[in-house]
Amino acid sequence: MSETADVLIVGAGIAGCATAYYLAATGADVLIVDRGDVAGEASGVNMGGLGGRFPSESPTLDDALSFGSVGLFDELHDAGHDIEFRLSGSIQAIRTEDEFAFAERQIANASPNGGAQLLTAREVRTIEPQFSAELLGAVVFPKFRGEADPVKTTKAFARAAEAKGSRLSLSRTVTTVDTSGGAYRVETTAGPIEAKALVLATGAWSAEAGRWLGLDIPIVPVRGQMWATAPLPPRTFHTFSATESPRAWSDRSNHAADGPPNLTHIDGQRVCRHLYGRQNAAGEIIFGGDRHAIGFERRVEAESIATNKAQATEVLPFLREHPTAREWSGFMPFPRDGKPLIGHLPGSDNAFIVSGLASSGFGRGPMAAKLLANLIASGTPDPVLVAADPARCVTNI
Numbered sequence: 004m005s006e007t008a009d010v011l012i013v014g015a016g017i018a019g020c021a022t023a024y025y026l027a028a029t030g031a032d033v034l035i036v037d038r039g040d041v042a043g044e045a046s047g048v049n050m051g052g053l054g055g056r057f058p059s060e061s062p063t064l065d066d067a068l069s070f071g072s073v074g075l076f077d078e079l080h081d082a083g084h085d086i087e088f089r090l091s092g093s094i095q096a097i098r099t100e101d102e103f104a105f106a107e108r109q110i111a112n113a114s115p116n117g118g119a120q121l122l123t124a125r126e127v128r129t130i131e132p133q134f135s136a137e138l139l140g141a142v143v144f145p146k147f148r149g150e151a152d153p154v155k156t157t158k159a160f161a162r163a164a165e166a167k168g169s170r171l172s173l174s175r176t177v178t179t180v181d182t183s184g185g186a187y188r189v190e191t192t193a194g195p196i197e198a199k200a201l202v203l204a205t206g207a208w209s210a211e212a213g214r215w216l217g218l219d220i221p222i223v224p225v226r227g228q229m230w231a232t233a234p235l236p237p238r239t240f241h242t243f244s245a246t247e248s249p250r251a252w253s254d255r256s257n258h259a260a261d262g263p264p265n266l267t268h269i270d271g272q273r274v275c276r277h278l279y280g281r282q283n284a285a286g287e288i289i290f291g292g293d294r295h296a297i298g299f300e301r302r303v304e305a306e307s308i309a310t311n312k313a314q315a316t317e318v319l320p321f322l323r324e325h326p327t328a329r330e331w332s333g334f335m336p337f338p339r340d341g342k343p344l345i346g347h348l349p350g351s352d353n354a355f356i357v358s359g360l361a362s363s364g365f366g367r368g369p370m371a372a373k374l375l376a377n378l379i380a381s382g383t384p385d386p387v388l389v390a391a392d393p394a395r396c397v398t399n400i
């Protein structure tokens with residue numbers, strides 16, 4: 004006898020756990036399976052930054068995912084889950100005149116509702132005293148930018164899903180899917196499961212999962228690497244990034260011809276530096292940046308960490324005094340065309356995907372999950388999902 008479920012979700016990251024929560028809230032019988040633990044991969048090792056940056060005048064899919072998710076983090080926090088959620092605001096450092104002009108153009112093209120402001124270093128230091136006086140300034144996002152603990156948040160979605168009746172089966176690897184009998188017969192390392200609908204929330208492993216269904220899903224793993232200081236007393240208040248990488252990525256020549264976009268390295272050569280970081284509730288200052296599309300290589304590279312730490316120290320000079328206490332890496336699901344995949348998989352009414360959330364899947368995951376859950380429950384996609392339709396890029400093998 005197979006175990007059964009109305010909807011089987013493969014992957015207990017933020018995408019899978021949040022989808023389970025919003026689906027279970029509609030009354031669906033949901034089973035989540037993961038070969039590891041809840042938040043055992045990208046959803047547990049990310050920086051924890053969330054929120055949007057420059058909202059467009061006519062809202063885009065990305066606006067809906069990033070700004071919409073902020074409200075969902077807030078709801079989870081208000082429901083009593085300790086997820087360390089804080090609307091901290093964010094600072095995007097500016098180093099050169101060229102970056103300053105680029106940031107001016109970004110702000111000019113954005114909706115004023117986003118509240119982004121261009122400040123001099125002196126002005127930035129009034130709200131973030133450790134910000135370097137040597138830099139030209141920063142774009143400050145006082146609204147809709149925040150942070151939360153990645154493990155606590157993903158586990159909170161899993162717990163909230165269980166409270167609504169979802170089941171969770173961990174240390175259980177999906178190996179194959181048989182679609183011949185009408186339902187999905189899914190083979191796993193802990194026995195078969197028969198499900199009426201299947202959701203792939205398999206993150207960087209989505210191409211492998213696509214092969215179970217005979218589909219080519221163009222999502223590649225991109226390694227992110229991070230480092231942390233030992234816990235320190237409160238020294239910084241915002242999340243941080245730098246204008247250097249968005250400026251570099253605004254130039255098409257800095258992308259590989261066959262994607263994915265927005266990497267720091269192409270064919271082993273550095274295109275630019277990239278920076279994101281914050282001080283977490285434990286007091287650690289955590290930063291990361293480099294993005295390599297070199298397969299499932301977990302090694303942390305000394306050069307990547309040194310380059311990133313040098314860039315972080317340009318923004319926050321006090322970091323010079325604090326050695327690195329730990330380092331880690333994880334795999335982000337980067338779609339080759341840069342857009343997420345949320346919706347029906349082609350060739351089936353009952354197979355779905357929520358993936359390709361790339362470098363901002365923690366912050367965009369909850370709304371991606373809610374939109375997919377609404378589609379599965381109602382049968383009708385929200386119009387904003389047109390840009391995320393998997394049919395644009397998923398093909399038969």
Ligand SMILES: Cc1cc2nc3c(=O)[nH]c(=O)nc-3n(C[C@H](O)[C@H](O)[C@H](O)COP(=O)(O)OP(=O)(O)OC[C@H]3O[C@@H](n4cnc5c(N)ncnc54)[C@H](O)[C@@H]3O)c2cc1C
Pocket residue numbers: 013014015016017018019036037038039040042043044045046047048049050051052053175176177178204205206207208226227228229279291332333334335336357358359360361362363364365366367368
């Ligand atoms: C270093 C780093 C920093 C980041 N910083 C940020 C940030 O600040 N803000 C932000 O928004 N995003 C950030 N991201 C990106 C974000 O973490 C990801 O986009 C997001 O977590 C992806 O979630 P997911 O649920 O799609 O994938 P994952 O969390 O990777 O979950 C996929 C799950 O599928 C399971 N799985 C795969 N194959 C199988 C199988 N065959 N059987 C059973 N289970 C399977 C895996 O075990 C895994 O648990 C960062 C990522 C990294 C690596």
